[in-house]
Every structure is written in structure tokens, then in C-alpha cells.
Amino acid sequence: MLKAEYQERGPVPQDVIEAVPFEKPALGEGEVLVELLAAPINPSDVLTLTGEYGMLPPLPAVGGNEGVGKVVELGPGVDKPAVGQTVLLPVGCGTWRTHLVAQADKLIPLPNEADPQQLSMISINPPTASLLLSEFVDLQPGDWVIQNAANSGVGSYLIQLAKIRGFRTVNIVRRESLIAPLKEEGADVVLVDGDDLASRVKEATGGAPIRLGIDAVGDTATGRIADCLAEAATLVNYGMMSGKPCKISPASLIFRGVSLKGFWLAKWFENASPEQQIAVYGELTKLIAAGKLKAPIDSVFSVKDIKRAVALAAEGERSGKVLVTA
Incomplete structure (x- = not known):
């Protein structure tokens, strides 16, 4: 042993x-x-x-x-x-x-x-992805969500769960070689990060409003996601892969009213009832067992x-x- x-x-x-x-x-x-x-x-x-x-x-x-x-x-x-x-x-x-x-x-x-x-x-990444999609914005079928670190564990689950729930995703990655694999997973749009991200996202989505942004990177990547969001949208940070704090412009926070919030699954567990936890894990277990989530x-x-x-x-x-x- x-x-x-x-x-x-x-x-x-x-x-x-x-x-x-x-x-x-x-x-x-x-x-x-x-x-x-x-x-x-x-x-x-x-x-x-x-x-x-x-x-x-x-x-x-x-x-x-x-x-x-x-x-x-x-x-x-x-x-x-x-x-x-x-x-x-x-x-x-x-x-x-x-x-x-x-x-x-x-x-x-x-x-x-x-x-x-x-x-x-199943314990960490799938419930994180599921709750990021449900706890902050009341999304409806057809709505857009944008995330960076889209090739991460959470990112992959989020793409699949969004597809199951009828949401569309813009997925930001760091290299072009990741575009095709994420498309195969069901990603609607996959773009390589860069300073002109907001204009490329607008073109790819036809200018559709994006009310939920999800950031796992921090630093200036947070601000680039914020620049892609609609007025009064919510941006949720759940990681710091860059090793640096989130940087977001006053233009996004003040003039467009974007809200920056944090999410940590451990904190959610502290406040969630047993019934809420069972509901989340019950859905995920069924999807994984059926081969619909991987x-x-x-x-x-x-x-x-x-x-x-x-x-x-x-x-x-x-x-x-x-x-x-x-």
C-alpha cells in the first residue's frame, strides 16, 4: 500500500x-x-x-x-x-x-x-460549473455566456452543461490548437485571447448582449472579459491562474455597471442545505452515468x-x- x-x-x-x-x-x-x-x-x-x-x-x-x-x-x-x-x-x-x-x-x-x-x-469541477451557470444570473435558453480558461476542467464541464440547458458559450483560450477540441465538445464560439477580444466577440455573436462572464485567470484577462459584457452584467471570478489579482477598468465598473463577484465551492457548501447539495450532485451523477457529461x-x-x-x-x-x- x-x-x-x-x-x-x-x-x-x-x-x-x-x-x-x-x-x-x-x-x-x-x-x-x-x-x-x-x-x-x-x-x-x-x-x-x-x-x-x-x-x-x-x-x-x-x-x-x-x-x-x-x-x-x-x-x-x-x-x-x-x-x-x-x-x-x-x-x-x-x-x-x-x-x-x-x-x-x-x-x-x-x-x-x-x-x-x-x-x-464529480466533487469539485462539475458542481462549480453548474453553480456558475445558475447562481448569479437568471439565464434563459438562447442566452450567451463568456468564459476564459475554457479548456480547463471547469471550462469543459461548463460548455457541456450550457449546451444541455440551452445556453450559448463564447470560450476564450490561449492558443489556436485548442479551438477544434472545444468545438467538438459543443462550444459555440472559441477565440484566442488578445487585446481586441471585445470587438471579435461582438462580431462572433452578432452583437448579442452577454449578461454573464466567468473568469478563472485574473490580472488583465478579467478586464478583457468585462469589456465583452453587456451593461449591468455580472462577472464571476473563481480562480487566479495568472497568479495575479483581477484587473478591471473603471469604465466597466462605473459607466457600464458590471458587477465583479467571487465564487468558491467550499463557501457554497457552508451555506447550502443538504437538499440543495443532493439536487446538484444528483443531476450531475445521472449525466455522467449516462455519458452525457465528461x-x-x-x-x-x-x-x-x-x-x-x-x-x-x-x-x-x-x-x-x-x-x-x-
Whole structure:
């Protein structure tokens, strides 16, 4: 059994984490042993290793915030979930390990017939994309949404969910090679970022008003998205891939009344009722199980190759998510 552990944080994420062997733990009352099926490496995981994320676990820690596994052993007093059942792992439990012990009543059963690699990414990016589309602007079928970092995990889910809900998307990327893949995912418009973005967006949409903008980059990219929005529109920032604060002009904020808001899924969880959470995840699970919602996967590494996996995930030149398996 192996776990991807880090004793410190540092500027090069792959340098601080390594695969460490551990003995099979004894199961206590109400516990089960779960074998990892798949766990993604998200930007937040990389930022956690470098110490730049908004919420950092105490050290030493095991990497990974989400994933799915298969129940392989039941502890005393446990009769479900059954051995062999695919389960959603608790968020933040350190999922980059071949096996983990969990409280049985904290595990959410998932469809065994669904693709575990796609299910492994359900906890963070899909609900983020879903809520970005529903929590800020009352969009109607036919409305336009614009986002940058459109080739990211959230960006990919947002394109697909917008299509399912009847919205149209303008998707901003950094290189032309990403245009064709995003078009295949259902993107209506894909443009390479640049200083003349607003004029090109206006031409591509026929001047249609865009009331919702979504920014994951920060810095001047935030302002370029704002320049594309209609009067009194809402711009939501959920990431800082540039490593710099959002920059937006007074012309957008004052004269056109654009509102800049922030979104963090962890904060949403703090305020959402159990019923609201079940509704969001219920919809997403059905879509993923039916093959209607999926994310591109760049590569898959075992826990023993965690250094290579993290190094690749930290790079920008990828064609999808990096996953960790047992």
C-alpha cells in the first residue's frame, strides 16, 4: 500500500511529494477499507502543495481532495455499502493513496456501471460549473455566456452543461490548437485571447448582449472579459491562474455597471442545505452515468509515479485532466 505524502510545501510541487509505503490498517467499528479507483489532480491540489491555496491542511498530509474508490473490506458493525460497491470519497480526505479507511456512513454509493475515471472528477469541477451557470444570473435558453480558461476542467464541464440547458458559450483560450477540441465538445464560439477580444466577440455573436462572464485567470484577462459584457452584467471570478489579482477598468465598473463577484465551492457548501447539495450532485451523477457529461483525460498515473503526475498537472500544455489510480 502506498500514499502520496508531503512533509512541507514549496514552489516546485513535485519536489515536496513522494509515494510512501504504509501497512494495512485495522478496521474499527463502522469503518471500511476502500481501494482507490481514480482521483484527479486539480489546480487547487497543486496550489495546496505550493502553499498558495486558500485552505491548507496541517502537515504532514496526503495529497488529493476528491476521487472514487471500491469497497474491499467491511469493518465491525458494517453491512453497507457492500464489498465491490463504487463510492464517492469524502472531500479533502487525501485521496492519492492506493487504499484508505473511511467511515461507512460518510461514503456515497455511485453507479457501479459508470466510468470511475469520469466519476472521480464529480466533487469539485462539475458542481462549480453548474453553480456558475445558475447562481448569479437568471439565464434563459438562447442566452450567451463568456468564459476564459475554457479548456480547463471547469471550462469543459461548463460548455457541456450550457449546451444541455440551452445556453450559448463564447470560450476564450490561449492558443489556436485548442479551438477544434472545444468545438467538438459543443462550444459555440472559441477565440484566442488578445487585446481586441471585445470587438471579435461582438462580431462572433452578432452583437448579442452577454449578461454573464466567468473568469478563472485574473490580472488583465478579467478586464478583457468585462469589456465583452453587456451593461449591468455580472462577472464571476473563481480562480487566479495568472497568479495575479483581477484587473478591471473603471469604465466597466462605473459607466457600464458590471458587477465583479467571487465564487468558491467550499463557501457554497457552508451555506447550502443538504437538499440543495443532493439536487446538484444528483443531476450531475445521472449525466455522467449516462455519458452525457465528461471531461477530457490527458493521462493516468499510479500512486507510485506521483511525482511525474504532479509535474505534468502543474504544466499548462495539457489536453485534459491528470488522474491518479492505485
